[in-house]
Amino acid sequence: MHFKDLFIPTLREIPREADNPAYGLLLRAGYIRKLSSGIFLFLPLGLKSIKKIENIVREEMNSIGAQEMLFSALSPKSIWEESERWESFGNDMFRLKDRKGSDFALSPTHEEIVTFLARNEIKSFRELPQIWYQIQTKFRDEPRPRGGLLRCREFSMKDSYSLDMTWEGLDISYEKHKKAYERIFKRCGLKFHFVQASSGLMGGKESGEFMVLSEYGEDKLVMCPKCGYKANKEVAKSLPFNESYKGEEKKEKIYTPGIKSVSEVSEFLKVPPEGILKSILILAGEKPYLAIVRGDYEIHIGKLSSVLGQTVRIAEPEEVENTLGVSAGFVGPLNSKVPIIIDEYAYKIEGGVAGAGEEDYHIKGVTPSKDFEIFKIEDIREAKEGDYCYNCKEKLEFKNAIEIGHIFKLGTRYSEKMGAYFTDKNGEKKPIIMGSYGIGIGRILLSAAELYRDENGMALPITISPFELHIVDFNLDKDTSIRIEKELKAKEIEYLIDDRDESPGVKFKDADLIGIPVRITLGKNIQKGIADIYLRKEKEKIEVTLKDIVNKVKEIIEEKKKNLNDI
Template identity: 45%
Template sequence: MRVSQIYAPTLREVPAEAELVSHQYMLRAGLMRRAASGVYSYLPLGVRVLQKIMNIIREELNRAGGQEILLPIIQPAELWHESGRWNEYGEEMFRLTDRHQREFCLGPTHEEIVTALVRADVRSYKQLPLMLYQIQNKYRDEIRPRFGVIRSREFIMKDLYSFDRDEEGLDKSYQAMYDAYSRIFSRCGLDTRPVEADTGAIGGDNSHEFMVLGDAGEDLIVYCQDCDYAANVERAECAPFEAEEGSWQSLEEIPTPNVTTIEKLVELLEIDASRLIKTMIYLADDKPIAALVSGNNNINEIKLKKVLQCDTLVLADAGTIEAVTGAPVGFAGPVGLEIPIIADYSVSGLVNAVAGANKADTHIANVNINRDYIPTKIADIREAKAGDKCVRCGGTFTSARGTEVGQVFKLGTKYSKALKANFLDENGKEQPIVMGCYGIGVSRTMAAIIEQHHDEDGICWPISVAPFHVIIVPVSYKDEEQRAAAEKLYEELNAAGIEVILDDRNERPGVKFKDADLIGYPYRITIGPKQLQDGNAELFIRSSKTKVVVPLSEIVQHIKSLLNR
């Protein structure tokens, strides 16, 4: 390929729409352009990178026993009704109606359609296990698309579905995918960390997310300093607290005018936030409940929702809070409440704690569990944070931000039961297929790679995903000797099967260097008068910004050995 021919317009200035480095470089280097909010077109260089990533994925999944298929983007509503997700999925699903008023959606995910596919043809245990995957566009009408391709409304995803006869088979498939994912991301040059994860709208029992750690990440994870426990905070379990020692003292009202926040209360009473009971009023399926957590912790609504087994959970409005507690917002407490109370472990062990008094401008001290209030349930409902004790080993949690590039789920029989995907076992007995599903955000992976591999001049692609391996830059393409040498080398590298691009533009060298740095080709060969007269060229290594002089006759061999490393 020649730079004069390729459609890769680079931008000198940073487009105002991009905030994240990866987003800026993807636009500036001419990898993609925005078509609408959260919708992008990929240009030739971007496509080359995507294809590299997809091919790595294919190789590893095929090796693990996967077979590639291609499922439709447009999916009929009936299947989603069967699984119950037509209503469950909500606003995030793009829906459309055809001319006959039949309803469809643009697939946000493909469990329904693949399960329907398999149920039609899989009859016997002899056809299992089965692993099918596709690399396909997905559509989710995100409330707020952001960070370029990292949170977009149309994105490329690899999704694989495993079908097994039993849990044991599922465990094997799950492990095979877990291992394949580790290899895939490592081959892409990504440093990822698998963490335990919540299963969200997909459902299922067990799940890991593969996180790319970095400040730009949208997710918060905690991991233990002493053992290998790591989890998304959505999921991370918290260890129960030990009950405090001490004798119960009598309740005592404290006037606290306008003290409606934990911070103000800590300041006023000069006690630690952990001694306070934070009382949050929620509407669970429209019925009020109280959730208690200590003042230095936050409620994890996902956990709370699971404990309550409700479909919807929202913070109560001021009116409800007043009606339920008899006090304005900021003075709620468990004492005297007539609604269900869920207490976190962080409050269940407190002795002589401080809580709201359910009375304006008043708090109450020496609150004790089972004497002053009786919780409906004591459970783990708080959000894990750095400094907390690890549930597994008692070590200490550290937190980090991360971007999820892949997730593996054990679905079990959720979809096979709903969609009646059954098989006959050896005894001729009908059984639901045991499923797993495994996703990789392909377009997002490209952005994540840039996040981990860039500097102030541009992208530094890992060789495995670079759009081209080598760029040849003659200092002056017009100079006959340089051009001849560059063209000769170009042919030789091409013949050797090395992916090479020749900058044949009549530009000044600085322009060509800047573009090469921005796009991030791993190797640049500069052909200039200085070295050429000695039969040499200069090899520039993008990632380390180092230069070596190599005889023209040895360049092909030299590059080959670098690529094979």
């Protein structure tokens, strides 16, 4: 391919909208353009990369027996009502009406659609298991799109769904996906981590995420450098960095007018935050609970949701007053009217401070293990910087990361709600056991750009680079160029030849920016029968005779591909 024949609008400067370097590079290198917040156009180079990524995904999905399909982007309200997600997706779902006024969604994910297909078509255990996948555009009306391809409102995703008849079967499907994902990301040249994750809105039993470390990532990873424990902060278990609080156990009610927050109480009563029982009213559906954590921690809605088996939210101030008859800030666990879920470390407090459950009063000397009735003792606090590893007590590391893949064991949530049942060997009707597995295609590109960028541009892994070879041609000897091009074609090397009438500097700068991993320069050395090979990432220059150059390049390319593809 000739540079002139491709639309590659490179930019000299970083567009102002680029909020992270990798995104800035993709814009500058002419891979993508933004149409609107969180909505992108893929230009020739970007599309070529995306297609290569998709093909790797396809190959690996097919290798585990997954079958490619294509579902619809539009979906009717009715199936979302069946799963009760028309509500729970809330504003994140793009909705529209057809001419008759019926409601539709631009699908943010496809569990409902798969379940619809499965319940209509899968009748017998003989038809199971199945793994179905597609590469499709998803739509999510993100409250705040950002980072270019990081968080989009319209984005391409590979999503697959496993249908099994047993829980053991689900475990196998999950493991298959995990292995396939590892191969996919390795072949795409990414350095990644597999971590425990939360299943959030999807619902389900177990889930794991594939993460690429990056300071621009939106997810927080918790990692133990010693034992290798890795988890998303949303589910991370940890040990508090300080000892459990022991205070005076004599109870004393203290007048604390207007003193509400932990920091205010801490200062006013001269008690450290870890000696304060922070009581927060949460609602699981209609049902209220009091969640208690140590004052130096935050409660974690996700963990609470999994403890209670349903989505919970923190009550509004008015709801607090209506339910407990006291304003937020003085809520306390003594004589609580609602069941108490206490964090395992708040439970260890002896003689701590809590709200008195009475306006403008706090109470000292509270010991959870003696003073009030407890519904559950659980880990419901958010891990924080400074905490120690639950397993080995090493200090945990907190790092930002980009989520590139997520695998879930869904279980029977969708099949039961939507009626996807099969008949087993014994003639019994059973819900299909499902799994759901996603990969963000665009995020792979962005992550690669992030991982392999330098001050001049990027150096994409050869497997996902739009081309394998970039030729900077100074047009000094047409015959040689033509001959080399012929040879490249014969050897099936994907090349981009820059024979534009531009100054050398411009061509080199563009080549560095675009990031094709192998380059040859056809310049002055041609007269001596020599051309230069330059390895973009390694920044190595090799001089080779014109006679051997194509063979040498082929060798390098094959070597690079082998390193990534051999698993």
